Amino acid sequence: MHARPALILLAAASALLSSCGDAGAGRTGIRAVGSSTVYPFAKVVAETFARSYPEYSSPVIEAIGSGAGISLFCKGVGPDTPDFAHASRRMKKSEFETCTANGVSSITEIQVGLDGIAFAASRNGITIDLTPEIVYRALAARPYGEEQTARKWSDIDPSLPDLPILLYGPPSTSGTRDALKELVLTPGCKAGPLPEGLSDEEEERICTEVRADGAFVEQGEQDNLIVQKIESNPDTIGLFGYSYLEENLDKLKGLTMNGVEPSYENIASFSYPGARPLYVYVKNDHVGAIPGMVEYLQVWRDSWTADGPLAKVGLVANPPEKMAQMDAAISSRPALTLADFQ
Numbered sequence: 001m002h003a004r005p006a007l008i009l010l011a012a013a014s015a016l017l018s019s020c021g022d023a024g025a026g027r028t029g030i031r032a033v034g035s036s037t038v039y040p041f042a043k044v045v046a047e048t049f050a051r052s053y054p055e056y057s058s059p060v061i062e063a064i065g066s067g068a069g070i071s072l073f074c075k076g077v078g079p080d081t082p083d084f085a086h087a088s089r090r091m092k093k094s095e096f097e098t099c100t101a102n103g104v105s106s107i108t109e110i111q112v113g114l115d116g117i118a119f120a121a122s123r124n125g126i127t128i129d130l131t132p133e134i135v136y137r138a139l140a141a142r143p144y145g146e147e148q149t150a151r152k153w154s155d156i157d158p159s160l161p162d163l164p165i166l167l168y169g170p171p172s173t174s175g176t177r178d179a180l181k182e183l184v185l186t187p188g189c190k191a192g193p194l195p196e197g198l199s200d201e202e203e204e205r206i207c208t209e210v211r212a213d214g215a216f217v218e219q220g221e222q223d224n225l226i227v228q229k230i231e232s233n234p235d236t237i238g239l240f241g242y243s244y245l246e247e248n249l250d251k252l253k254g255l256t257m258n259g260v261e262p263s264y265e266n267i268a269s270f271s272y273p274g275a276r277p278l279y280v281y282v283k284n285d286h287v288g289a290i291p292g293m294v295e296y297l298q299v300w301r302d303s304w305t306a307d308g309p310l311a312k313v314g315l316v317a318n319p320p321e322k323m324a325q326m327d328a329a330i331s332s333r334p335a336l337t338l339a340d341f342q
Helices: 039-052 066-073 093-101 132-139 175-190 200-208 223-232 242-247 264-268 293-303 320-332
Strands: 007-009 031-034 060-063 084-087 107-122 167-169 216-218 237-241 252-254 275-283
Touching: 031 066, 039 060, 039 242, 039 293, 066 084, 066 093, 066 175, 066 275, 107 175, 107 223, 107 242, 107 264, 107 293, 107 320, 132 175, 167 175, 167 223, 175 200, 175 237, 175 275, 223 237, 237 242, 242 252, 264 275, 275 293, 293 320
Parallel strands: 031 060, 031 084, 167 216, 167 237
Antiparallel strands: 007 060, 084 275, 107 237, 107 252, 107 275
């Protein structure tokens, strides 16, 4: 089994100073940071770009998590800041406001495709039909405002396996963790008996705070570590992006959610509850200053079709209407505004 590295440098970048503009002075190669879920797709795009445009320095792609990537992206404009941010959830309004305050005033949002957060076990491991409510009851620090007392799945429902609750997943900086909160924990929470009179902050905390007593174990941004853990203990469950499940189907099986399997077709149709968009954010002030950014975006557009190279490594293609919209956005690079977050 291969480990997925946190940093890829596809070729040595030129050490010469750039003379193509203030924003890129001192750096000639593209730098993209963010989601470990988007990383394998960005790696393919970067490798294709390096082959197709040998006159440009090869891109540097860093997998540091969606939140950490957007934070770096939003620090400002210039050679010490990234040109692209990858995210497995949408940029937040607060993050956009930070970008704007730091002078990053022109950002284009590109939805490059779809993925799903997948719960998985080893091929001969635990079998359980999950629902958002089951996952919430199992992982919440204070389910519905009450003390967390569930130690086994059967404590939640006697029909569930009489096995300890133990789930390996990503850290709080990961977009996959954000998607867990938005797509699974919050719906599971709101389906149950929440106390009356809660403030919005109290409700969000009750619905999204994950228990810290050892039932949920963070494994960093390296999904291969989660695979190793659930392979070594067949009674455990792992959480990561669908594309990583698909890459490891010789070792893993996906667990159903509401009776629906995590599959390409079910994510594309949004019938699987964990389906989510994936994003690339473009710092437009760097276009023209960092050589190759326009061509790099073109490689993304050429690669994200349903029969393209990214589909072969697990990306679920955008629906036709959204794909046409994103094709146009690659060319025109429309800037986000605060109204887009209302």
